Amino acid sequence: MRRVLSFLGTAAVAALLLNVFIGLVPAALLWVFGHALFPEEAGGSLVVRDGRVIGSRLIGQGFTDPKYFHPRPSVAGDNGYDGLASGGTNFAPMNDKLVSKLKENAAAYRAENGLAPNTPIPADAAMTSGSGLDPHIGEENALLQVARVARARGADPARVRALVESRVEGPEWGFLGDRRVNVLLLNLALDEAPARAAAAERRVSPGEP
Helix, strand or coil, rough: HHHHHHHHHHHHHHHHHHHHCCCCHHHHHHHHHHHHHHHHHHHEEEECCCCCCECCCCCCCCCCCCCCCCCCCCCCCCCCCCHCCCCCCCCCCHHHHHHHHHHHHHHHHHHHCCCCCCCCCCHHHCCCCCCCCEEEHHHHHHHHHHHHHHHHCCCHHHHHHHHHHCCCCCEECCCCCCCCCEEHHHHHHHHHHHHHHHHHHHHCCCCCC
């Protein structure tokens, strides 16, 4: 009996040490070095405005107002873009429900952006991402939305287009993926553009009282 208890004690100590050195220590080291070397990414790449967290650069949000650029469709959660329910449809490519939904998404995209029913659109305008939380849309997708956004804001389409192009990010590491735009950051830049334009006009108008 003593020998059995001795073996059990040794096994328990070994299991505890393994959990500490294989589980806790590596995680702690990653946390320390992650926050030291990449503080923004380790903290969730949060976007803060006026002292309030309004989102993350890494997680998509739902925008439906015509004056904003819209993200790609999402089925993460009941209303989409739910960080606690990340995922795609998991339907097979020829599943009738998937095909029907893609057609519905494509028709809605063309209608809201004033496009003809047969206008070719990029895949991310109708298809969800695997996570349902993609914060980006492709450059072509964003440019097709310029006319609607400009019209809803009473803005010059050329200025809105220039703002989009200034926010385009290249492929990851220079070769992975396509040129894309972060929707949240683009929409924030849209809201800030009038204030920046007014400030610029004041700087070039020294004769004002």
